C-alpha cells in the first residue's frame with residue numbers, strides 16, 4: 001500500500017466485496033458521499049470486533065490501516081470472530097486531504113494535511129450526520145466484544161502509545177501490550193508517559209488508560225467519544241485507540257507538549273528540524289496497526 005492509495009480506497013473496498021466481505025452504505029456524508037460499513041468473517045462467530053477509522057480525517061493511517069486489515073481478513077479470516085469496519089468515518093474531509101496528496105508523498109506533506117474536524121470528540125452528539133449513522137450501525141450489533149478507533153498522532157512524536165479504556169479486561173490489555181512490544185522496532189520507543197497529558201495512568205509501556213465519563217454527564221455541551229459510546233452500550237473486553245506517529249524523535253522523550261509542538265511547526269514550515277528524527281514507513285505503521293487489531297481479536301476469541 002502507498003499513501004496515495006488514499007485516493008482509491010472505495011475501489012479497494014469494492015474489491016473485498018468480491019472476496020466475500022459484506023459492504024453496505026449505512027448513510028451519506030454531509031456532501032452526499034457514501035458512508036460504508038463492511039462486515040467480514042463468519043456471521044455465526046460468537047465474538048464481534050468493531051473498528052472505526054478516520055474520525056479525524058487528517059490522520060490518514062487510520063483509513064489505510066482499516067482497508068489493509070480488511071484485505072487481509074478476506075484472505076485469512078478468524079473463525080471465532082466477525083469484524084465490523086467503518087474505514088472512512090468522514091468521507092468529505094478525507095476526500096479533501098486525498099486530493100492534496102502529491103504523487104511522491106513526503107513527511108512534510110503528511111504533516112501539512114489540514115482538513116480535520118472532530119467527529120471523535122462529538123461522536124455522541126448529532127453535530128455530524130456521519131456520527132449518527134455510525135452510532136445506529138454499531139447499535140444493531142447484539143454484542144461488541146472489542147472496539148478500536150484508529151487514529152494517528154499525526155506528528156513527529158517522542159514515541160508510540162495507545163489509549164485503552166478503563167472498562168477493558170486487564171488480562172486482554174496485558175496480552176495485546178506484550179504482543180505489541182515484540183513487534184515494534186527498536187527505534188520506536190513505547191512511551192512511559194502520555195505527552196498530551198490526557199492520561200495519567202500507565203498500564204504498560206505505550207498503553208495509557210482513559211477513564212470513561214459517566215453516561216449521565218454526556219450531552220450536547222459535554223459530548224463523548226466513540227470509545228465512551230461503545231463502552232456504555234456493551235460490555236466489551238477491550239476498548240482502545242491507536243495514536244500512531246509519522247516519525248519518532250528520541251530527543252523529545254522528556255520534552256513538554258509545547259516543545260513537541262515547536263519541533264512539528266518548524267518541520268511543517270521548513271522541512272527541517274534540529275532534532276534527529278526517524279520516519280516510520282507506511283509499511284511499518286500498517287504492520288503495527290495490524291498487530292494491534294489481530295492481537296485484540298485473538299484475545300476476545302480466546303475468552
Ligand SMILES: [Zn+2]
Nearest residue numbers: 056059151152
Ligand atoms: Zn485523532
